[in-house]
Amino acid sequence: MSLQDQFDAAVAGSKQLPERPDxxxxLKLYALFKQGSSGDxxxxxxxxxxxxxxxxxDAWNELKGQSQDEAKQSYIDLIESLK
Known part of the structure; x- marks a missing residue:
């Protein structure tokens, strides 16, 4: 499964979390999603x-310079930790 496929699955999974994150x-999820999908x-x-x-x-700007692949992997990891 490619990183993009895992990222897309995590985005879909984010809508089915057991409880709403704080x-x-x-904000962290938003920033990682935007950095992963759009870059800086x-x-x-x-x-x-x-x-x-x-x-x-501001949250997105804090990730400036991080590669899109790094942001995607961080997003995937964060969604997994919330399940």
Missing amino acids: NMTL VEGSRPGFTDMVGRAKW
């Missing part, structure tokens, strides 16, 4: 009034 874990964050940081968008952007 907000920090959700692009665009400017959302404004102060968009607190959710800003938190997501």
